[in-house]
Amino acid sequence: MPKIYTNKSWLDNDTFAAWTFLAPALILLGIFVIWPIAYLFYLSFTAGSFTSTGTYWVGLKNYWRLLLNPDFLQVLGNTIYFTLATVIPSLIIPLGLAVLLNRSLALRGMLRSAYFLPSIISLVAAGLGFRWLFQTTGPINGFLNSFGIAPIPWLGDIFWAMPVLIILSIWKQLGFNMVVFLAGLQAIPPSRYEAAELDGANAWQQFWYVTLPGLRPTLIFATITTAIFTLRSFEQVYVITGGGPLNSTNLLVYYIYQEAFGQFDFGYAAAAATVLLAVTLVLVYFQLQTWGEE
Missing domain, CATH: 1.10.3720.10 (MetI-like)
Incomplete structure (x- = not known):
């Protein structure tokens, strides 16, 4: 009697197609929304400038x-x-x-x-x-x-x-x-x-x-x-x-x-x-x- 698999792999056709169509939107979302927000949050704990002196960590100052x-x-x-x-x-x-x-x-x-x-x-x-x-x-x-x-x-x-x-x-x-x-x-x-x-x-x-x-x-x-x-x-x-x-x-x-x-x-x-x-x-x-x- 053949085995019956109830759990689908993420590599099956439907899942792969879904991630393929979602990938461009997720990449753009990560580049233009998530990353700027994360960098903004990091920058709020620093001081300095974007010149050769650079920025340095100041914590909650x-x-x-x-x-x-x-x-x-x-x-x-x-x-x-x-x-x-x-x-x-x-x-x-x-x-x-x-x-x-x-x-x-x-x-x-x-x-x-x-x-x-x-x-x-x-x-x-x-x-x-x-x-x-x-x-x-x-x-x-x-x-x-x-x-x-x-x-x-x-x-x-x-x-x-x-x-x-x-x-x-x-x-x-x-x-x-x-x-x-x-x-x-x-x-x-x-x-x-x-x-x-x-x-x-x-x-x-x-x-x-x-x-x-x-x-x-x-x-x-x-x-x-x-x-x-x-x-x-x-x-x-x-x-x-x-x-x-x-x-x-x-x-x-x-x-x-x-x-x-x-x-x-x-x-x-x-x-x-x-x-x-x-x-x-x-x-x-x-x-x-x-x-x-x-």
Whole structure:
């Protein structure tokens, strides 16, 4: 009686074919994602430069410098404020627009294209436009002046400079999230709304008990992508404010850029980048745990 082998070798045809097709993607992932992250983590424990002097091991010194540096703590606070003030409106406003557009079949295509347009505009070009709009002699102050309101130094005031960056970021992310929510709304079966109407549910109750539960996967995706987009913000600061005034608009990515390519303190900048990576991973994990539970 012939022997029956129940365990397949990894060299069988199916396994070999699977690894063959996966190999290019895994190699690229290792070269361009895993290796840079691992090298960044190693670099955060070193000091020196990439010149002939080289780098040397300093242990946790760079992380202690971060904790004791008031500028870094201010930048971290700026980043948290900027992220919260950007992510929440970037979810609520597009969701409301998507609900309205989902009911307006005649204008849905045109309005969807109009709202999505900011998402495909270069962030540098948009930043230059916003800097022109909000300069002291710009159109925004000209409009306010017509109502007798004195000009506001938007980009030169520690209170008003950050809202300009927040408005730009919301405007940039609004169209993308709206299209995502609109696709999610169209995937909800109409029978659920019909059943809710038969049960006597009003418009708000239908939204709360039918729309939001049906959009749970879409909300998870939109929240994570918006948070990542916000945390990696660099162009807005670089083009509009340069981190000023008085470091009030300096965000973590721009701070890393300054330390790495302005001060050539690559070990310290790598430590700050590692902190940013850790914050991002924790935030994504928290969002998955919050939105993902049934």
